Amino acid sequence: MVKELGKKVIAQNKKARHDYSILDVMECGIVLSGTEVKSLRAGRASLVDGFAMVNNGELWLSGVHIPEYTEGTWNNHTPRRERKLLIHRKEIDKLEAETKQGGLTLVPLSLYFKDGKAKIELALAKGKKSHDKRATLMEQQATREVNRELSRRNSGKSER
Numbered sequence: 001m002v003k004e005l006g007k008k009v010i011a012q013n014k015k016a017r018h019d020y021s022i023l024d025v026m027e028c029g030i031v032l033s034g035t036e037v038k039s040l041r042a043g044r045a046s047l048v049d050g051f052a053m054v055n056n057g058e059l060w061l062s063g064v065h066i067p068e069y070t071e072g073t074w075n076n077h078t079p080r081r082e083r084k085l086l087i088h089r090k091e092i093d094k095l096e097a098e099t100k101q102g103g104l105t106l107v108p109l110s111l112y113f114k115d116g117k118a119k120i121e122l123a124l125a126k127g128k129k130s131h132d133k134r135a136t137l138m139e140q141q142a143t144r145e146v147n148r149e150l151s152r153r154n155s156g157k158s159e160r
Helices: 014-019 036-043 090-101 130-155
Strands: 007-012 020-030 051-055 058-062 081-087 106-115 119-129
Touching: 014 020, 014 106, 014 119, 014 130, 020 106, 036 106, 051 090, 058 090, 090 106, 090 119
Parallel strands: none
Antiparallel strands: 007 106, 020 081, 020 119, 051 058, 051 106, 058 081, 106 119
16 A cells, blocks of 8 residues: 655644734644544544643643544544644643643644644644734735735836
């Protein structure tokens, strides 16, 4: 059997980058059952309500929706169950200290297969206030307009 190579993205949490300021990003393995893997290979998952937490020295992922496998039998998985994340002990201790320190949370950014293994990109993030979100959107719009004008000038399609 040929082993998969490369990275195949299954789901992304675009709302997280809007709602949170991303401070640190890490890659974690994820413990899945057989029907969950089959459902992910079909490209079905949602990270929108997901978050991670440290519980008894282990990192757990909650709120991520992996729908039941359609071809599954009575042995199918629960769609919103807690899933254990695989990460080094030192990193777990560091994350636990930073989240307890104040105002920080662990948010999943993307779920993907890397060389045939399911991985999740987890971010240490701080929640944004509504005025911060507006400022970020205005900055993005300004840079987009500047880039648009520069490309117009470079291509020779000046408005004069």
